[in-house]
Amino acid sequence: MVQNMDLGLKGRKAIITGATRGIGRRIADLLASEGCDVAFCARKADQVAEAAKDLQRHRVNVHGSVVNVKEADTYKAWL
Secondary structure, three states, rough: OOOOOOOOOOOOEEEOOOOHHHHHHHHHHHHOOEEEEEEEEEHHHHHHHHHHHHHHHHOEEEEEEOOOOOOOHHHHHHH
8 A cells, every 4th residue: 555645735726737647637636635625627528527526535625627728718717
């Protein structure tokens, strides 16, 4: 079993793009496991819903949105 270090992130907030798979997903999971509230976006609604549901197991605030960061106006509105 791998134990996380206490990075002092409890109660902090993070914004992550591309957090439904790969490195972005792992970063979101690590931050949430440290008590950090997480807002994230990705392009596929089903993957956003799945990631949000999974991240909530850490009992932090989770907000997932469908956003394409290549669309500047949409991305700025999301931020």
